[in-house]
Structure formats: structure tokens, C-alpha cells
Amino acid sequence: MRTPFIAGNWKMNLTKGEAKALAAAVAEKAKDLPGVEIGIIPAFVHIACAACAIKGKSSVGIGAQDVYFEKNGAFTGEVSAAMLTDLGVKYVLVGHSERRHVIGETDALLNKKLHAVIAAGLTVILCIGEKIEQRKANQTFNVCKTQLIEGLKGLDKSKAGQLVIAYEPVWAIGTGLNATKEQAQEVHAFVRDELVKIFDAPTAAGIRIQYGGSVKASNAVELLSQPDVDGALVGGASLKIDEFAGILAAAKK
Numbered sequence: 168m169r170t171p172f173i174a175g176n177w178k179m180n181l182t183k184g185e186a187k188a189l190a191a192a193v194a195e196k197a198k199d200l201p202g203v204e205i206g207i208i209p210a211f212v213h214i215a216c217a218a219c220a221i222k223g224k225s226s227v228g229i230g231a232q233d234v235y236f237e238k239n240g241a242f243t244g245e246v247s248a249a250m251l252t253d254l255g256v257k258y259v260l261v262g263h264s265e266r267r268h269v270i271g272e273t274d275a276l277l278n279k280k281l282h283a284v285i286a287a288g289l290t291v292i293l294c295i296g297e298k299i300e301q302r303k304a305n306q307t308f309n310v311c312k313t314q315l316i317e318g319l320k321g322l323d324k325s326k327a328g329q330l331v332i333a334y335e336p337v338w339a340i341g342t343g344l345n346a347t348k349e350q351a352q353e354v355h356a357f358v359r360d361e362l363v364k365i366f367d368a369p370t371a372a373g374i375r376i377q378y379g380g381s382v383k384a385s386n387a388v389e390l391l392s393q394p395d396v397d398g399a400l401v402g403g404a405s406l407k408i409d410e411f412a413g414i415l416a417a418a419k420k
């Protein structure tokens with residue numbers, strides 16, 4: 168039985184005060200939802216204040232939106248996994264589509280980041296997903312397979328407890344146009360089959376696969392009711408507490 172996992176990716180939004188208030192509000196909502204794992208993923212500069220706002224009061228975990236793979240040194244502007252651990256971070260996004268397609272991160276770089284996060288003892292949320300032209304060209308499975316194989320290269324199955332996959336079709340992110348529950352389930356089942364090949368069946372059965380891309384309170388129930396949809400990675404709707412609370416409630420099975 169996989170525990171549903173809902174994470175809010177705040178992206179490059181919010182002031183410090185807003186981040187603190189939103190973290191506290193999520194922590195309050197989380198009190199009624201013991202069976203749901205909940206994460207909030209602020210910008211680097213807001214991690215410390217968000218963590219402080221909920222410290223000792225909540226099981227809500229804090230995530231980071233990115234990481235650099237080196238341990239320390241002359242890498243101006245970058246943040247290491249050890250620094251994130253020090254701040255109390257639990258999850259790190261690796262390979263979000265905005266990093267792949269806006270910043271230009273490659274599968275090879277993302278694989279190094281994944282290993283740095285795992286080595287630090289944190290949980291990786293590895294994001295994968297196809298662009299609209301790739302879906303139209305029937306390349307969805309190929310794209311997801313390549314991103315999985317390259318992203319997970321060298322990861323031992325003994326570390327799979329530190330791994331979450333987020334399937335986020337690029338065309339659904341921030342567009343208001345979510346994948347249908349059938350489209351999501353089809354890809355999630357494919358991803359799980361690939362995880363069986365990469366690891367083995369019992370390992371694959373334990374890995375959570377989140378769906379991301381225009382998840383809202385109004386579509387969360389149907390998406391989360393799919394057998395291989397184990398949670399959601401939420402962008403825009405995670406910035407509005409009532410919307411996010413609706414998604415959290417939908418995850419309570």
C-alpha cells in the first residue's frame with residue numbers, strides 16, 4: 168500500500184511573509200490528514216523561514232526545487248545537498264520540466280543531481296514528461312522511458328525508498344489543461360512497468376508516482392482515484408490554500 172504523497176511546488180513565487188503564512192496554513196490543514204504525506208517546496212531563499220513556521224508543529228515536509236551535484240566549492244550561485252539537509256529539507260525536485268526546457272538541464276546532469284540527493288539521504292522527486300509535439304508524434308512512452316533510464320542510471324534498488332517519480336506532461340503544466348485520468352493512468356502504468364525492468368517488481372510496487380500538470384481541487388479526486396496515481400505535484404494551485412486543501416482532502420482515501 169503506497170501512502171499518497173501531495174507536494175506543492177511554489178516555484179519562483181511569494182515573499183518571505185507570504186511563504187511563512189502559507190507554510191503555517193498548510194500545516195494546519197495537514198492536522199486532519201494523517202494518512203497523506205504532504206510536502207511544500209519553496210524557493211531556496213524561503214526554505215528556512217517556511218521550515219521555521221512549521222517546526223515541531225507539523226509532519227509537513229519541506230522540499231527544494233533544485234540542487235547542485237558537487238559537495239561544495241567554487242560553484243557560484245549553486246546550492247549543495249548538504250546545505251539543504253542542514254536546513255531540514257526532506258525532498259528535492261530533480262528534472263522539473265522548467266529546468267529541463269527553460270534552463271536546459273540534460274539527463275546526464277540530472278543523473279548526477281539525483282545521485283547527490285540520494286547520497287545525502289534525502290528523497291528525490293524525479294520529474295519526467297513529454298512535450299505536446301512529442302505526444303502528437305506518439306513519442307510519450309519513448310520520452311518517459313529515456314528520461315527514466317538516463318535519470319536513474321546507477322541507482323541501486325536498495326535506495327528506491329528515497330525515490331518518487333513525478334509524471335508531468337509538459338503541455339499540462341501551468342496551462343489549465345490537465346491530462347485526463349485515462350491519459351495519466353496509461354503513462355503511470357507504463358512508468359511502473361519500466362521501474363520493474365530497471366529494479367524489480369516488488370521495488371517498483373513500492374515507488375510512488377505522482378501526477379503533475381494543472382492539478383486542482385476540482386480534478387484531484389478523479390486523477391488520484393487511478394490505481395497507479397499515488398499523489399500529485401501541484402504548482403499554481405499549491406499557492407492558494409483552499410485549492411491546495413481541496414487536493415489534500417482528495418488524497419485521503
Ligand code: PGA
Pocket residue numbers: 176335339340341342343379380381382400401402403404
Ligand atoms: P501546475 O504546475 O500545477 O501549475 O500545472 C505543476 C508543476 O510544475 O509541478
